[in-house]
Amino acid sequence: MNGADVLCDVLLANDVTVCFANPGTSEMHFVAALDRKPEMRCVLGLFEGVVTGAADGYARMTERPAATLLHTGPGLANGLANMHNARRALSPMINIVGDHASYHLALDAPLTSDIESLAAPMSNWVGRVDGPADVGPAAKAAFRAAMTPPGIATLILPADAAWGEVGAVPPGKVKLAPPPAVDMNAVRKVAAAIRAAPGRAGMIVRGRAARADALEIAGQLSTACDVRLFSEVLIARMQRGRGRVAPTRIPYPVDAATALLRDIDVLVLVGAREPVAFFAYPGKPGRLVREGCQVLTLAGHGDDLQAALEALRDELGIKPSQQTVVATAFPDEATPSGKLTEDAIALSVARKLPADAIICDEAITSARRFFALSAFAAPHDYMMGTGGSIGGGIPMATGAAIACPGRKVINLEADGSGMYTVQGLWTQARENLDVVTIVFSNRTYAILHGEMRNVGVSAIGENARRMLDLDHPALDWVLLAKGMGVEAARAETCKRFDVLLDSALSRRGPFLIEAVL
Template identity: 50%
Template sequence: MNGAHALIRSLVTSGVDVCFANPGTSEMHFVAALDGVPEMRAVLVLFEGVATGAADGYARMAERPAATLLHLGPGLGNGVANLHNARRAGSPVVNVIGDHATYHAKYDAPLQSDIGAIAGAVSGWVRHSALTSEVGADAAAAVAAAREGQVATLVLPADVSWEPDGGVVADPVPAAPRAAADPDAVGAAAAALRSGEPCILLVGGDATSADGLAAADRIAAATGATVLAETFPTRLERGAGVAPVERVAYQVDIAVRQLAGAQHVVLVGARSPVGFFAYPGKPSDLVPPGAHVHTVAAREGAAAALDELADLVAPGTTARVAALARPELPTGALTVASAAAVVGALLPEGAIVVDEAVTSGFGLPGDTAGAPRHDWLTLTGGAIGWGLPAATGAAVACPDRPVWALQADGSAMYTISALWTHAREGLDVTTVLYNNNAYAILRGELQQVGAAGFVQHDGKRAKALLDLGGPDLDFVSIARGMGVPGVRVTTAEEMADALRRASAEPGPHLVEVMVPPLVA
């Protein structure tokens, strides 16, 4: 048994049976070994950023790791943006990175690079396999490390992979016990919540599950605390039958108003709130001045900590849940608001929503709050080009559930080749492509950072960097060219008809939704 075969067999033994791959020469023995391990599903993608984003989406929904197979340092580099998002999400991902043969490295061949340094920027665990006999154990260790909620990267030199003898399949490494919440931290938070002083309960991690939100709502009902979720939760369960929660706004001014007046901020699975960027004259730390911050639990185990906290401060209290309530279908020319209402009116039960709608998504949270129960995945790390890949992984993880990718036009172009994988794998992904012909969010940021006042003359050169015209993008043609049926819609009626058809037909679809930009 060679090293590659031992590696794949060890991954499968440890529970990793999906690999999103974009291989090259150094990974050919891994590719060849796949036929000997039929339990491993290998999914070809056309760009490494699709592989890493798909592994993130898969992990969020399957609640276990997927693997990626990437080619040397440049291949890993192409995937770093979505590994950054996975790291911020706490997603378990196992990267297998092929490397030059150990004896070849000294020649500084054109693709030679410091893979460990690249991996270190986004990985919590990095190992370089040195011996064929150790590859299986290294794979099992990588899976165990990933299961702790991090990216684990295993570098596999070509000769270690191809050595014909010495590969050993390793048993799974037992999972590390999950740390319980510190009783002193729980007690301090309970005292703050009982104090009668204004409190914010900020939840994240697995506390945005239905169970976690129920516990948070019990606490709010009993104490008067305000419950907020972090701006971009990893996976938010929501809709009818689930306790509703408002998210901390991306815009600093709105977030400051949401948090204003709090004397205590209780963090359960969430990081302390900060601005995404520095803005002149606006705070970076969004905790109100003088407020006390109480950290109760990390991302994993946050829901359990909330249950414990609720039993202390809200015994016998019942959570309030959202009722089934959909907006009426609008009519007429599409706007950002009417497009959101169409989604809210038609979102299927059990849907997985992958949200990278950016400014075109304004209105979606409110219009889908009473839709049938669903999951909502968000852009945790802010690195765009995540949505279509994450939808790929979510669809592979949950083939019995519809996936709706709510996708902005500019960020779609980063990883548009994911559509080809949707078609090749026959994935049930409906891409709602908001085409406003602009980087509208950057138009807003130009104002927010005060740079608009420095634009000189007629501003044409600055404006040219923030629009997507000349030539206009035709997403229907792009989708059809990659095997995905597509249709362009300009009215609410057309959008509703297109989404109904997509829901009724198996396989992927793209609906190009023509909307005016929210920021002119």
């Protein structure tokens, strides 16, 4: 038995049963150990950003970590952008980064790098295995770090620690500490503030507070005490749809966000952070709440958010039978026709969404109406990239489909963002994942055109346009998808889009629709 076997056994003993991988020479002993463990599902990604993004999507849906397998410092570096998104989503993840044998590092071979320094900014915990005997304890420490509270753990595995022989080691299940008890002082402080600001209190829910059961409690608080419910700009995971409480999403544009929060005197955070502007803009505020707004934390990451909401409901004297306001019938709106538009796509997807589907939204500027419409769609889970790093959509959908094989996954994808990790389509084809990818093919970085206006640039010249547009040549998503093994078709009219969407939703397996705008 070698160190790589021990690492596999510890992972499996703690229900880490999926490994998203892009291995290299330093990881071959771990690959061989995985080959001896058929209980571990190994999923190849053709780029490390696909690997880490898929692990993020998997974790959001299962609430437990997958392992990733990355090749030395450069392999880790290729996966950092989607590790950043996963860290902002508070997703549990265990990255296993192979390294040279410990005695080889002094030779400064070409792939030698400072892995710890590369990993640290995007990880909540970084550890290096000291030798074969240390693999078991280090693996358990990585699992504990990934789960309490959930976050990114990066374990560096030198090749000689992987191939080194060790005696039989009982893998053992790691005992995790329960979440801390509800802070009743915080509960009483929040309750008093809500009572003192009737009609002028708001609450931002995130994490487990954005699941249906917890949203029901938040909705009771909202109805009984006139508290306005919000979600953050970027949503890690929220349960949406008919019959569920539907928080208002805080807008991305600074002016719209400050207008929404202008009359809030008390803002309560439940698993969330105070909202701030995405970027600094000349003459605009960084904080989105008005000066003098009291910002209070009811419970934070790692706390039992639903229990905190229940305690607040009790403190305010609200009965669990209190009715809530939930989304019901779909708005009476005519079916679009003619040339395909962004709004027509949003409306069609929301109306046709299958029950219990999973939406992975990286359409950026193109699907702005979908979130509001999703309140009236069939019950589903809704996820976005949370760190602002684009290229997470296709991998996130890939991981979500592996996590929930019985559920339809729909990826709303911007064309520019999709090109960052288009390789994820190949993984969807290889694993025969039930993902419908809808590419909003406007052939531009539309969000950057908006950002140019936001910083005061009214006219865009040729040099700027060449950095913001995706034409000459235009991307052909049908050919790109087919080259990756995914069936695909193009829609330029509302009617054609509806036909393709109906077909994709009626069958299993990956399918891509290029929606030309």
